[in-house]
Amino acid sequence: MDFIKSVSLLILCILFMLIVSRCDRPEVIHDLSDKKFTLLNQDSTTINFPSDFKDDYLVVAFIYTYCPDICNITTANMKNISNQLETTSDVQFVEITFDPKRDTPSVLNEYMQTFKLDEQRFTMLTGDSESVNSVLNAMDIEAAISYRDTTASGKISYTMNHTDRIMVMDTQGRVRFEYPGSRVPPEHVIQDLNKIRTSWYEF
Amino acid sequence: MNFNKVLYLFLMTGCIFAGCQSDSDSETKQKQQEAAEHAFRSTSVEFTDQWAQAAQKDGNSAVYLQIYNGTATADTLVAVHSAVAGEAALHESFQEKGLTGMRPADRLVISPKSMLALQPGGLHIMLMNTKQRLAEGDSIQVVIELARTGKKEVTVPVRLAN
Numbered sequence: 001m002d003f004i005k006s007v008s009l010l011i012l013c014i015l016f017m018l019i020v021s022r023c024d025r026p027e028v029i030h031d032l033s034d035k036k037f038t039l040l041n042q043d044s045t046t047i048n049f050p051s052d053f054k055d056d057y058l059v060v061a062f063i064y065t066y067c068p069d070i071c072n073i074t075t076a077n078m079k080n081i082s083n084q085l086e087t088t089s090d091v092q093f094v095e096i097t098f099d100p101k102r103d104t105p106s107v108l109n110e111y112m113q114t115f116k117l118d119e120q121r122f123t124m125l126t127g128d129s130e131s132v133n134s135v136l137n138a139m140d141i142e143a144a145i146s147y148r149d150t151t152a153s154g155k156i157s158y159t160m161n162h163t164d165r166i167m168v169m170d171t172q173g174r175v176r177f178e179y180p181g182s183r184v185p186p187e188h189v190i191q192d193l194n195k196i197r198t199s200w201y202e203f
Numbered sequence: 204m205n206f207n208k209v210l211y212l213f214l215m216t217g218c219i220f221a222g223c224q225s226d227s228d229s230e231t232k233q234k235q236q237e238a239a240e241h242a243f244r245s246t247s248v249e250f251t252d253q254w255a256q257a258a259q260k261d262g263n264s265a266v267y268l269q270i271y272n273g274t275a276t277a278d279t280l281v282a283v284h285s286a287v288a289g290e291a292a293l294h295e296s297f298q299e300k301g302l303t304g305m306r307p308a309d310r311l312v313i314s315p316k317s318m319l320a321l322q323p324g325g326l327h328i329m330l331m332n333t334k335q336r337l338a339e340g341d342s343i344q345v346v347i348e349l350a351r352t353g354k355k356e357v358t359v360p361v362r363l364a365n
Binding site for chain 1: 331
């Protein structure tokens with residue numbers, strides 16, 4: 001009888017912990033688990049986002065390489081998060097461009113080299129305008145040309161207004177956290193990422 | 204070796220490292236303070252804390268610096284130039300309605316004995332259509348044109364944002 005009581009108590013405790021953990025789990029902000037966006041990476045390799053990153057946690061930022069101020073700060077933030085993570089074997093860092101017209105794979109490649117982004121950890125994504133706009137819409141990211149000018153040399157230049165965002169996605173392609181990309185302290189992202197890296201939060 | 208001796212050794216080691224670190228931090232802060240005080244004691248226009256964002260060739264960079272007007276008269280930042288870029292202009296980053304963006308900035312007046320700060324996320328000099336890659340460790344020349352003071356050339360190191 002005592003044995004049965006002990007086992008029952010143990011089962012109740014386990015059930016209680018499961019319930020509490022489900023109540024505490026971060027909500028799903030955007031669910032891309034059944035979506036496939038065909039993009040190109042910095043080597044012109046076709047990448048299906050997010051499915052090609054299945055089984056990895058993703059830290060995703062949105063930039064365009066002709067943005068010299070805020071977007072570079074966001075990229076620096078991504079590097080800081082990457083460098084400060086204790087283990088990164090199950091985490092990939094992705095930067096998606098707002099500006100596929102100018103940010104071709106070769107431009108993204110040069111950006112990675114200029115900003116010394118680790119190719120083992122970082123992927124930059126572009127593609128045709130329709131595909132890029134589809135993934136931006138799915139993740140509720142806005143971007144639009146705001147100021148256009150013709151330079152003295154006759155070249156058309158423009159700047160863009162855009163969402164300033166870094167997101168954390170789980171291994172099933174679901175966005176669980178989002179932050180102001182250029183302003184979030186890296187430790188906040190790391191703390192939240194580590195929350196979902198425990199198995200309790202993966203359902 | 205008993206526990207108390209181990210604890211004492213650990214604490215002493217910790218104090219030594221803490222002291223070293225605080226010495227290094229103090230030294231950096233002291234140098235920054237000296238630079239700021241020098242600028243503020245000046246009776247001319249001074250440029251400090253300048254740096255430029257790295258950029259790929261044919262890309263855009265941002266230059267930041269502090270301009271101290273130590274004179275008794277207001278001056279106006281009217282133009283910027285750099286041989287490393289096709290064009291250079293004053294820009295301002297902003298956050299509005301949940302979006303971030305950049306826009307041209309007007310001529311900027313610097314009052315007497317005042318500092319104008321061009322810094323990340325705010326006012327900056329935008330270098331457009333860079334003629335070469337600007338890599339970490341490079342140095343570039345930027346010409347700051349003020350209405351009263353005239354043109355001043357500033358050496359600007361290139362670095363990665365942190």
